[in-house]
Amino acid sequence: MLELKDVELYYDHVYALRSISIYLNQGETVALIGANGAGKSSILKAITGLAKIHSGSMTYQGQDLTQLPTSTIVERGIVMVPEGRRVFPFLSVSDNLKMGAFTRTDKGEIEASMESVLERFPRLKERFRQAAGTLSGGEQQMLVIGRALMAKPKLLLLDEPSLGIAPKLVQDIARAIVNINRNEQVTVLLVEQNSRMALSISNRAYALTTGKVSISGDSRDMLHDERVKAAYLGGEI
Amino acid sequence: MTSILEVRNVTKKFGGLVAVNDVSFDVKKEEILSVIGPNGAGKSTLFKLISSFLKTTSGDVYFKGERISNLRPHIVAQKGVVRTFQETTIFKNMTVRETIIVAQHLRSKATLGGYFWGTKIAKEDNKAFGIQADELLDFIGLDSLRNEVASNLTQGNLRALGMAIGLATDPEILLLDEPFAGMNPEETMGMVDLVRLIRNERKVTVLLVEHDMSAVMSISERIVVLNFGSLIAEGTAQEIQNNEMVIEAYLGRADDALGA
C-alpha cells in the first residue's frame, strides 16, 4: 500500500533520515520504534509532504507521493495524528471532531462517523460540549485520534500517542488503536517510543537509530529481542 | 575524587507541572558525566537550573561548597561554571576570532573606561585576547576559519565554536547542551574525541545533557537518568544499560503491552 525506498532527508545539512526503506501492506499495523531523535517523526513528515525528501522514492497505492502537496495527500486518505495532542483548546469536543471532516464531500455521512467515533471513545461522549482545553492528556489524545477518524482515513499515521499519557491510560489508547485497525480496516503506521506497547499491538516493526533502520521484523519476535534494547540504550546491534 | 558540583533536592515546578522533582547527585572533579532521559524527562530544565538560567522552586546547587543556584548567569560563569548552547546560539554576525575575543571577557583586567581611553592595561589585554584566541582556535581545530563569519559555519564547526566560547572563559566545569544532536556518526566521533581532549588537556569537568545513546555510552564515566522529572538511576554505562527502571523508562513498561 505504501512503500518508501532509499529515502534521505536532511534539515540545514543535518541528516535526519539515511536511506530509509520501509513498506506497509493493506490492513497492517506497522510500528516505527526508537529513541528520541532517531528520525521516526521525520518519516511521517516525509510521507505527508511536510518535509521534502532529498532523494529516494515514496509510492502510495502505486502512485508517486513525492511531488504531491500535503492537502492532496490528505485527500487521498493519509491522515496524520501529530505528536503533542494539538486540539483547538477553546472549541468544544464536538466542534473539534467536526473540524476533522473538513475535507470530506459526503456531508450526509458525517453524522454517522461522529456517532461511531463517540461509540469508540465513550469518554468523549461524556464531554461532548466541553472545551477541548479542559480535557485530560489522555482524553485529548482520544480526541485527536477521533478527529483523524472523522476524515475517513485509509492510512492513519500516529505520532507518539502514548507520550506523556498517564500509565493507566496507555493501555486504553493501545486498545483503541487495535480496534480501529481491525474494525474499520484502517492501515496504521504507529510511531512510538514506548516499544513494549507498540510491539504488542503491531504486526511488524522497524527500529530506528540515528536516522537508519537498525532492526526490522515480526513484532512478536522483536518484543524479546535484546538488540531492541541496544537500539535505545546504546551498545552492539 | 572529590565532588566539584552538588545538586541537592532540586525541584522545579511550572504551574502545576513538576518538571524536576527532588533531584540530587554529585559531579566529581574532572569526570565526564551525562544526564539522560526520555523525551520530556526534565533534562533540559535541570540543565538550566544548574547553569542558573532558571530559578529553582526548591533545593540548591553547590559548586565547590558554594551555593550557585538562583544567582544571575554571569555570576555563575565568573565562579567557573559555564554552559554551552545548541548551535543556533552564537554571535552570528561576528567572525570566529572576534567571537573568541569577546568570550574572554572574564580575563579582562582593565575596566570599560580603561578600554575607552586605551590605557596600558587595556592595550595589553587586547593583545593577550588576540594571542589567546589564536591559540584556542588552534587547539579546537578552527584556526583555518578564524576570519569566517560565524553564521557561515557548518553544523560541526558551530558546535566546536560553541565549545571554544565556553573554554575562553577558563571554566572549571563545562555544561554541554546536547553536543551531539543532529550529527552524523563520524561528526559525533570527532566531537566525542574533542570533549575528551578538553577534559584531559584542560582539566575541565564536563557535565552534558544528550540523547544520542551510543555517544553517551562511549563518552560518559557516569550517567544520571531522569524520568518524569525524577532521578531513577545513576551509574556507569553498563549499569545503566542493565537497569530495569531505565529500560522501562525508554522501552515502556512490561504491562503497557496488550496481551492481545
Next chain:
Amino acid sequence: MNLTLKSKLLIAGGFLVFVFLFIPFFISFSGRSDFYFTLTSVALLSIASAGVWLTFYIGRINIGQGAFSLIGAYVSAILVMKAGMNFWLTLPLAGLFTAFVSVLIGLPILRLKGVYFAMITLVLTQVVTLTALALPITNGARGIVSIPLPRELSVFGVTLIPDLGTMDNPKLAFYLISCVLMVLTYWVLYRLVNSRLGQICRSMQQNEELASSIGINIAYVRIIVFAISSFFGGIGGSMFGAIAQSVYPSTFQVKDSIDFMLNCFLGGLGYVFGPLLGTFVLYFGWDLLFILDKFQLLVYASIVIILMRFLPNGLLSIRFSNLRRKSD
C-alpha cells in the same frame, strides 16, 4: 570597509574644515544667516540621534529620546532661571541628571526587548510632556520663557566662551559651539564602538543569553549604555533650550522621538556616522519639501518608506557597496 588610518584622518580633517571654516565663510558671503539656525539644529539633533543609535547598538529600539531631550532642556532652563546659574555649568548637569533619570527608568524596562521596549519608550515622551504640563516648577503649558543668553565661561580668568548676550552675532557662536559638541559626541561614540564596550554591545545585540553565559553582566552594560545614550539626549535638549531661549512641554514631542529613531535608520544602524548623515538628510529633506505645501508630509513619508525598502542598511551602505564592487 577597511579605510586606512591616513584616509580616515583625511576624511575627519576635511569634515572639520568644512564645518568650521567653509560653512561660516559661505554663509557670511551669501548673507543667508538663517542657515545658522538650521545647521545648528542639525548638529544638536544629531547629538540626540547619536544616543538613540547607541541603544540600537545593544539591540533596543529607542523611541523615547525626546523625553530625555526635554528633561535636559528643563534642567538647564530651571537652573538658569531659578538658581541663576551660568548656562555652561548647567549643560553637563543637564546631561548627568538626564542620565540619572534614565538609569531609574532603564532598570525595569531594559529587560524588555523588541516591540515591548519600543512601545514603552514611545510612551515615555508623552509621560514627560504631561509631567512638564503638571508640575509647578516647569510652569505648565506656559513653559519657561525669556531665558537670557548664556553668560561668559571662563576658567582661571581665561575666557573660553564669551558672553553671548553682548555679541553681535550669537548665531555664529551657537553654531560653532554646537558643532564642537557634535564632534565631541561622535568622537566618543566612535571610540566606544571601537573599544571593548563596542564588542560587548555587538555580542549583546546578537545574543544576550550567550553574552551572559560568558560572564558579561548584561544588565549593567545595558544600563551604562542607556545612560550614555540619554546623556547625549540631555545635552542636545539643553543646548536647544538655550538657543530658543524658551522651553515648553511641546519643545520635544513624540514626533521628535520618532525622528531621532528615523535619523538612525536612514543613516544606517551599522555605521557610527549614520545618525549624523540621517539627521542632516531628514532635516533638510523636510525643509526642502516645504514648497509642496499640503503634500509635504505625504511625499516625505513616501520617500522615507522607499529609502527604507531599498536601502535597509541606511544611506551609508551605498558608499560601501560601491567600494566593494570596485574592489571585486
